[in-house]
Amino acid sequence: MPQTHPPDCPGCAAPDLAFAAHDHAHCAADALARAEAVTAANNSRLTPVRRRVLEILLEDHRALGAYDVLARLAADGFGNQPPVAYRALEFLVEQGLAHRIQRLNAFTACAHPGEAHAPAFLICRACHSVAEAEAAPAREALDREAGRLGFAIERTTLEALGLCPSCKAAA
């Protein structure tokens, strides 16, 4: 059940960014609680497999391949055939609780579950962490270019590869 926690919660106060230092235990617990709320509101069910997949994705701000997820599931006693993982991942993506990263053929937990958002992804090529950035400005720019060609955009894939702050500092 979505356990409420104080609005001045220090975990929440930290910028909810993958790259910023933050209380990740809180970050993950909060995302799970939100997931419960989202699925309840949608009349869909966060079953044990689905919940476990989300927990696995929430372990850190990275993207995991379907087969990596599957291996973890199998170790936990769930089915170990690809559809088990793919179906749960598909469900989470539909519910807005996870995102697919095209460049990586992999999936990452949503950093803002429950909030309508069209994310752009920032992927560190060194440490492989993934953060969500606001996509709206880029999307608007694309809409303008597309409009010029008479093209009506419905969905966008915006992904950037580069160096996160710490890896940049290290280099």
Place this chain on the structure above:
Amino acid sequence: MPQTHPPDCPGCAAPDLAFAAHDHAHCAADALARAEAVTAANNSRLTPVRRRVLEILLEDHRALGAYDVLARLAADGFGNQPPVAYRALEFLVEQGLAHRIQRLNAFTACAHPGEAHAPAFLICRACHSVAEAEAAPAREALDREAGRLGFAIERTTLEALGLCPSCKAAA
């Protein structure tokens, strides 16, 4: 060899856009001529396989999977193992003569070979045609968002799915 043609060429005068009506034979021939020039300038070689792959990609403004390309190559008497296609495609991408479309796991000929450009791709979900749009404005918007998080973008994948002008009209 890149055969020159008049600067007032009607093919060139038409907007070089996948969605606009244009003299595609000229479009493809010109791209091929530019490819010769680009590879010559780079001291790289547009060998028969590579050239044939480019011709195949240039047949229309769509994206083709590596195995589709491979089937065509095999039919032409070239090797019929995956690396034959993947290597030629990789070469073309490196030379800026083709682009990879992540969403489709497929490749498309570059519409502006020889010109430095960072394209965004507009993919029609109905007729599967692919056009290149100017990515710079969207890229700048992304750079701003990324900069806010301390992330240094090196490369972007900008792809939009939607309806091209004619498919939109048909619907």
Place this chain on the structure above:
DNA sequence: CTTGACCTGTTATGATATTACATACATAGA
């Protein structure tokens, strides 16, 4: 208790991509 919707498990297969090694070809010295 039966029905129907949905979820999970499994088998089998399809689609995409790479590694490793062998062979052929170009071309630049000797």
Place this chain on the structure above:
DNA sequence: TCTATGTATGTAATATCATAACAGGTCAAG
């Protein structure tokens, strides 16, 4: 000309990613 070298191509084998099709289980509405 004749090798030496780098580069390109061919092929076998394998790795990785993804879906189709069907069987059985769960659960709540009727």
